[in-house]
Each structure stands twice: as structure tokens, then as C-alpha cells.
Amino acid sequence: MELGRFLVSPAPHIRSGESTQRIMLDVIIALLPAMIAGVWFFGINAILVTAVAVVAAVASEAVMQKYVLKRPVTVSDLSAAVTGILIAFNVPATLPLWMVALGSIFAIVIVKQCFGGLGNNFINPALAARAFLLTSFAGDMTNWVAPGADAVAAATPLGLVKGAEAATQALPSLMDLFIGNVPGCIGETSAALLLLGGLYLVYRGVISIRIPASFIATVAVLTFLMGGFDASLAAYHVFAGGLFLGAIFMATDYSSSPMTPMGQIIMGIGCGLITVVIRFFGALPEGVSYSILLMNVATPLIDKFTIPKKFGGVKKSA
Amino acid sequence: MNIRTLTFKGGTHPPHSKKATEKLAVQAAAAPKVVVIPMQQHLGAPCEPIVKAGDEVKLGQKIGEAKGFVSAPIHSSVSGKVMAVEPRLYPGGTAVICVVIESDMQDTLFEGVKSYGSLDNLTPDEIKNIVKESGIVGMGGAAFPTHVKLSPPPGKHLDAVILNGAECEPYLTSDHRLMLEQAEKVVFGLQALMKAAGVKKGYIGIENNKPDAIEALYKASQGIEGIEVVALHTKYPQGAEKQLIYACTKKEVPSGGLPADVGVIVNNVGTAAVIADAIREGMPLVERIVTITGAAVKEPKNLLVRIGTSFKEVVEQCGGLVENPGKIIAGGPMMGIAQFTLDVPVIKGTSGILILSEKEARLPEPSNCIRCGKCVDVCPISLMPINISAFSLQDKFEQAEACHAMDCIECGSCSFVCPAKRPLVDSIKVAKREIMARRKKAQSSQAKG
Numbered sequence: 130m131e132l133g134r135f136l137v138s139p140a141p142h143i144r145s146g147e148s149t150q151r152i153m154l155d156v157i158i159a160l161l162p163a164m165i166a167g168v169w170f171f172g173i174n175a176i177l178v179t180a181v182a183v184v185a186a187v188a189s190e191a192v193m194q195k196y197v198l199k200r201p202v203t204v205s206d207l208s209a210a211v212t213g214i215l216i217a218f219n220v221p222a223t224l225p226l227w228m229v230a231l232g233s234i235f236a237i238v239i240v241k242q243c244f245g246g247l248g249n250n251f252i253n254p255a256l257a258a259r260a261f262l263l264t265s266f267a268g269d270m271t272n273w274v275a276p277g278a279d280a281v282a283a284a285t286p287l288g289l290v291k292g293a294e295a296a297t298q299a300l301p302s303l304m305d306l307f308i309g310n311v312p313g314c315i316g317e318t319s320a321a322l323l324l325l326g327g328l329y330l331v332y333r334g335v336i337s338i339r340i341p342a343s344f345i346a347t348v349a350v351l352t353f354l355m356g357g358f359d360a361s362l363a364a365y366h367v368f369a370g371g372l373f374l375g376a377i378f379m380a381t382d383y384s385s386s387p388m389t390p391m392g393q394i395i396m397g398i399g400c401g402l403i404t405v406v407i408r409f410f411g412a413l414p415e416g417v418s419y420s421i422l423l424m425n426v427a428t429p430l431i432d433k434f435t436i437p438k439k440f441g442g443v444k445k446s447a
Numbered sequence: 448m449n450i451r452t453l454t455f456k457g458g459t460h461p462p463h464s465k466k467a468t469e470k471l472a473v474q475a476a477a478a479p480k481v482v483v484i485p486m487q488q489h490l491g492a493p494c495e496p497i498v499k500a501g502d503e504v505k506l507g508q509k510i511g512e513a514k515g516f517v518s519a520p521i522h523s524s525v526s527g528k529v530m531a532v533e534p535r536l537y538p539g540g541t542a543v544i545c546v547v548i549e550s551d552m553q554d555t556l557f558e559g560v561k562s563y564g565s566l567d568n569l570t571p572d573e574i575k576n577i578v579k580e581s582g583i584v585g586m587g588g589a590a591f592p593t594h595v596k597l598s599p600p601p602g603k604h605l606d607a608v609i610l611n612g613a614e615c616e617p618y619l620t621s622d623h624r625l626m627l628e629q630a631e632k633v634v635f636g637l638q639a640l641m642k643a644a645g646v647k648k649g650y651i652g653i654e655n656n657k658p659d660a661i662e663a664l665y666k667a668s669q670g671i672e673g674i675e676v677v678a679l680h681t682k683y684p685q686g687a688e689k690q691l692i693y694a695c696t697k698k699e700v701p702s703g704g705l706p707a708d709v710g711v712i713v714n715n716v717g718t719a720a721v722i723a724d725a726i727r728e729g730m731p732l733v734e735r736i737v738t739i740t741g742a743a744v745k746e747p748k749n750l751l752v753r754i755g756t757s758f759k760e761v762v763e764q765c766g767g768l769v770e771n772p773g774k775i776i777a778g779g780p781m782m783g784i785a786q787f788t789l790d791v792p793v794i795k796g797t798s799g800i801l802i803l804s805e806k807e808a809r810l811p812e813p814s815n816c817i818r819c820g821k822c823v824d825v826c827p828i829s830l831m832p833i834n835i836s837a838f839s840l841q842d843k844f845e846q847a848e849a850c851h852a853m854d855c856i857e858c859g860s861c862s863f864v865c866p867a868k869r870p871l872v873d874s875i876k877v878a879k880r881e882i883m884a885r886r887k888k889a890q891s892s893q894a895k896g
Contacts, residue, residue, distance in 0.1 A: 133771040136808045137787045139873050141859035142780040143461060143617065143807070147866040149817055203814065248815040248867075388820035388833070439851050440456070440828040441689065441702040 149247070153207035155335045159326030160214050160378065166308075166322050167315040170276035171222035175315045181226045183213030185233035193242045200246075208247050212236050215255035218316025218374055219418065220262065223272045232258040252425040253382045256418045273312040283312040286369040287414040290362075303361070306368040317371040327377035336381045339393035340400075344376035347401025355409055366408065375417035376400070385425040392428075392435035399424045450665065452655060454680035455690040457827040459860045461683055461781065463656060464617040467740050467747040473624045475751045476764055478552060482525055482755025484510065485537040486544045488794040489584040490591045491517030496546050502529045507731055508557040510546050513579075519592040520582045523557075524733035524753035525550035538758075538777040538784060538791045545792070548755070561729040566639055574643035574726070581725035582732045582795075586717030587611060587622075587686065588778050590796035593718055597643050599707035606710040608640045609695050610719055612653040612660060613679055613686030616779025619799045621736040622716050624749045626653065626660035629720055630667035636719025637674060639726055644712060649674045650695045651716070656681040683781060684858040688713045690827050702854050717798075737797055739765045742804035743772045752793045758800055759789040773808025776801040781859045811868035822861035822871055828854050832861035832871045839878035844885065847878040855879065 167175040190209040194202045204210075216232050236254035244250050263270045275283040289300050301311045309319025316323075330336045345367060353363035366372070371379075380386060380400050387396050400420045407416025424431075487493035494511030498504055504523040511521030527550040535545040563569060563577055579594035599605055610633065614622040626633060637649045651668070653661045655678040668674040679685050679694055689700045691713060698709040706713055717735065724730045733754055740747035745766030752761055758775070762768065776783040777797055793800075822832040830851055838847040852875055861871040 132789065135772045135805070136774045136810070137785040138774075138810060139870070139876070140780070140782050140784070140857075141863045141872070142774060142776055142783065142785065142801075142803065143863065144811060144868060145459070145461070145864050145866075147821070147864065148811075148868070149814060149866050152817070152819065152866055206814065208817075246815055248817040383818045383820070388818055388823050388831070436831060436850075437823070437829040439702065439830055439854055440693075441699050441704070441854060 149206045152335050153211050155333045156211050159329045162322035162325050163316045163319050166319040174222040178229050179217035181229045182217040182233050183210050185230040186213030186237050189234045189237045193238050212254050216258050219259040219314050222315050232262045235261050248384045250384050252422050253379050253385050256422050259418050275312050276310050285312050291414040317374040320368045320373040323373040340381050340397040341376040343394045343397025344400045347398045351405040370415045371417040380421045387428050387431045389435040392431040395431050396424050450678050452678040453694040455693045457825050458682040459825040459864050461617050465620050468620040468738050468749050471749050473736050473749045479756040482548050483535050483792040484546045484755040486511045489519045494521050496532045498529050500529050500531050505555050505557040507560040517595050519584050522731040522733050524755050526553050526555040527551040536791050563726050571643045577725050584795050587715035588796050588798050596712045603707040605644045605646050607648040609713045610637050610651040610716050611686050612716040615683045615686040618740050618801050619738045619779045621738045621798050623657050627663050630663040632720045632723040633716050634667045636722040639722050647673045651676045652679050652691050654679045654681045738799040741802040743768050743770050743802040745769050755792045758791050772802045773805035774803045813869045814867045816867050821864045825860040825864050836871045836874040839874040844881045848882050852878045
């Protein structure tokens, strides 16, 4: 029996079928229902914005890696595509396309690649891009339109609750909020379809339920208490705005959220707390994205203080 | 059958890959013409050869004397003539002193091989002595001398013996077949261990992907007081000592401690069976069941192989290879040791010879850690493999130690599950070695000062 060349390496000698690419593909699959809803409610513009955001994100990552960092190009891991979709989900469908592209480039080049690429960004790139766009182009970023073909200018439900906008518009029904038939960013309006995507991610083991559940529960409980024990107001706060998008898809970003089970619950509660504080006391109608960005910054600290108790940490008998 | 199903926290689910051999009865391998018997087959001090080239030896005759307490003597697995006593490669990866014996194919039994009679006539110390003199070590793979486990440090009180029939390593079926075909022997061995350890309680833990083995041992232990067969969730590393103890007794072995710290000793079901042979037939440990499997093996089998038979000969008895091997592994795919040749002998701890195809053996390229935390979820010790690995890669071994690197049991679950394909356990092993070296250095400099 003559043997040719073969491999000698340390154990384990088999690996699971999981891969970064498969995880990112699962996230894209989970985002699809809400994306279709976005197109249904906001029309062809939603498709254009999403396409531009994805192309700009992927292209800027490829250019950055190949020509600036001179490293292997890793766009096939699909993480840049996910960032692109999430940026599109976080802007109104009316946003000029060059601003969309600028947001993607900012997310990938500054927030992701300048800090070491995938896994090393300390805040969520898509949310950082949203904050960047909101600060730079406040008017365009809040140019909401009602769903439908006419694209009538309208206020978001949270804007109405806050009373900041024209009060001539009636508050949409809870059902419209749940299915997403309200003004807002492309991907944030349909709580039902975002939830569907979230359930898929939990089923696939991509995310744990800890962050989304504790985030949404905190918002529900706090708005119920602070709104004077008004269950319908609490339900309104839960389904309106970007809470489901933020809790399921943004706060669970691996690189910028804690890895420990306890840390993930703290992350969710912290996000919920800051969201409610901004919505009730802040100048802005919506606080989900800033709450996540703030908790992103706290993540290394949370991870450090929530290291799980190791097995065998019991006292040794004498 | 009233059987509890138990488990531990964490763990992962590699594919079982046991179909090829789980239904195949154990066959005796052809007697080898030449055996190469290493003097180091166990954890602890190597043996000193007590035969020299030219000596005639008989089957079951002691050829290596244990040096030190943590050691186990070694016996000839054939009768014949010693050809050489020299360093040869063994599955541990290095060359060790081996006794090379040419068999006369007579299998003339050594005069000392005699039955010790029934368990009732033996005292605990006599049983311990039989276990020690028969060269019995843990048959699960680590090969820790069994008599040492039976003699816990003073002050430690034992109250249970656990037999490990989890066989959580994918591919391997040697323990499964043993439990099915020799259930009565396993139970006898457990009774001997319980008597030697002076305990009233015995557990036999078996993963629930082997319901037939659970049933066989349940039947074989009916009417024997104190023995409980427990089903274990099929999850890797269910057969790791501390995880098995936790599953059966809900007790955590303290960090850096021994099972005896929680009043338990754990032995493999294979160990129990060889103890039964040693007591009833007087036969020392000279052969073991080996699963020969993997996509590159033509006819996977469970074979009863003499210690010292070369891997090559064993594989040839399985029809040889269907393709060039991708990897040759002594043991299972999660913790087994990759070999660089088939010219190594089967030793006491060789539970399997796994030969992967080139496709299966291909190693994926590692990419950036995405901080998904899956390694944290699966770690059976609740460590954070990602942190230890990161510190190890930066040569920050103090920090790695502060992250409890030394508690890692090297099960490989973290490397297995990592979607970025990072070799986490490799870097943790490096950290452990480095920390050990530094501790030794500190100790010796203290001794000098």
C-alpha cells in the first residue's frame, strides 16, 4: 500500500457546515419579506434605493480592500450586501440616490474597513450611516410619504404621537402599523414581516432571541408605565417606528453587540431604555437607532463584565 | 424500562457518521506475524522493558515493568521471539522504546495467566492489584492507568463509579458493539470496580443514539443492586469526564480538581470489559476493539486487534484503501491524533483508525472572526474561546490564563462550530502549553532561589 501525500494537522478534523457567507445569506433571506413590503408600500423608488445602497456598499468594499488596503477582497461573504440592504431599510424611499450611495460608502469605508473590516467595527455600520445622513441631510432624511402611488407627504406615526407634525393627519390604526401601511423608512414599517424574518433567524440559529426580546419587552413595559398605563399607547410604541427593524436586525449585529448571554440581555434592556427616553423626552420622534449606537459603544465593557461563570468554578473540597 | 435522560450545558452536534460500522459485529483480526509494542501506551511514566532481543516470550507475559505509581505494565500480545528493543514511531507522534516480537503463531499462553475465580472471594485490594498487574488503562483514548483512579488521595471519599458508554466521538462504534455483544462482561467489570472502590452506586451512561445498547445493559444489570443505566442526550462532548459526571450526578468537578473531589470515578465501558477478562481469565490487556472506518477505507469494520499490530496490517484487513488518504487519524475526528504514516502500532488507547478522503480532510481557510459568539454557546466549560484564542495569538499568555485557558478540556467544539473556520482550540492549546512552561520555570527558579 503506497501512500501519496496527505494531511497532518491538529484536531478537530471535521468542521461544521456553518460559514460566514451562509449566515449573511440567512440575514438577506430574513430581510426579503420586509423588502417586498417596502416595494409594495413605497413603489419603484424602494427598489432603486435598495439597489444603489447594495451596489455602492459592495463596490466600495471591493475597491477599499483591493486598492487601498491591498488585502484579499471578501465581498463574497455577503456582509457588505447586508449592510447595503440595512442602509436602504433605514432611509425614506424619497432620498436622492447619490445620498444613498454616500451613506453606503461612509458605512463601509469609514465605519467598517477603517476599523479592520468584518467583525471589527465597533458600531453598526448601517446605523452609523443613517446617523451620518440624518445629520447631514435632515430634510431629505425626514421627507416621509404615505404608502401608495400618489406619494403624498405625510408624518410618521411616532411624529404624530409626539405632536411635532401637522395634526391634520389622523393616527393610523394599530393594524396598519403592524402590517406596515404607514409612512416611514423603506424597511421599518412592517412589524409583522420583520418579525417573520426574525423568527427565521432564530430558527436558523443565526441570532438568539435575547436581544430582540429584551429590547422590545423593555419598550413595551416602559411606555406602558410612562404613558399612564395605556396599553394601546404601549402597543403603538412597539409597532411604530424602527423598533422591530432595530431590535431584530440592527441591535443583533455580531461585531457591535455583546457575545455573552447576560450581556445580550443587558444590551436589549439598555437599548429599550434609551429608545423610550428619546421618544418621551428627546427632541427626536424616534430613538431606536441612537439607542443602539450608544449601546454599541458600551459593548466591550458589557462583554467584560458579563463573562459567564465557568464550569467547575465551585469551591474545591479540602 | 425506566430510564432517565440526562445531559450537560453547552456542546455541539457533529454528524454521527457511525452508519458504516454500527451494525457490524466485532470480528477477530488475523493474528499478526510481528508486533511492535511501545513501552509508553498510557498517561504517566513509561515502562522499562524487561526482555531483550533473542528472548522467548509467551502470550500474556509481562514485557514492560511499570516505573512509578502513575504507570501500567505492558504484556506480550503474542508468543514468539523478541527481535529488537528499540525506538519506533507510535501513534502519539514521536518515537518511543518498543519491544518488537516475531510471533511463532502458536499463542502459547504464559503460565501466570490463570483465573482469579469469583468476585466474592476477592478483597478490594486484591481487585486493585489485579487491575494494576494486568496493565489496565482507560480504554476511551486517554489511557490513564485505572488502578490510580481506584486509589484516590487520602481524605477523598468515593461514592459512585460511572461507566462511560457515551461514545460521543463521531465515526467510532467500538464501545457500541462491545456494549451490545458483551453487556454482561461490562456489568461484571462495573461490579468489580464498585467493589474495589468501596461504593454502592454505579452508573452506566450511554448516548440515546444507541437505544439497543441502553436496552442491552439495562437487561444485563437487572436485579443487581445499585446499578443505574442512564440515557444521555446525543451531544458532543457528552463523554468528556466532567460533563458525564455532571449529567449523572449534577455535581461539578472543581476547576483543576479530580472526579474524586466529587466522590466519583469514571471508567470507559471498554475498561470494565477488560477488567472482567483479567479477573475471570487472568488475561492481561493484550488486545482491544478498534473501529476502522472513514470514506477512504474499502470495508469499514470493528476488529478485535492485538496490541502492537500495525495500522497498515489492520487497514489491509479492511480491504485496504479506495483512494489516497486525506488524513489518517488515531481515534475519532474531534480529538484523535493525525498520523503521518500507517507504520504505527495499535496501542491500548487506540479506539479507532479513521481514514478520511481527500475531500473530507480539506481544511477551510480561516477568515475574520465575526463575533457571532457560537464558540461561547458551545463551550462545555462556559469559557470564551474567542478571547483566549485572541490573547494566545498576540502572545498575551497572562491574559489567556486569566480567561481560564487552563480549564479548557480541548474538546474542539469551538473550532468545529466556528463559521469563520478559525482554529480556536489550536491557539488555546498553544496558550496552555506556554502557561504550563512558565509555571514550571517559575517553580524551578523558586526552588533554586
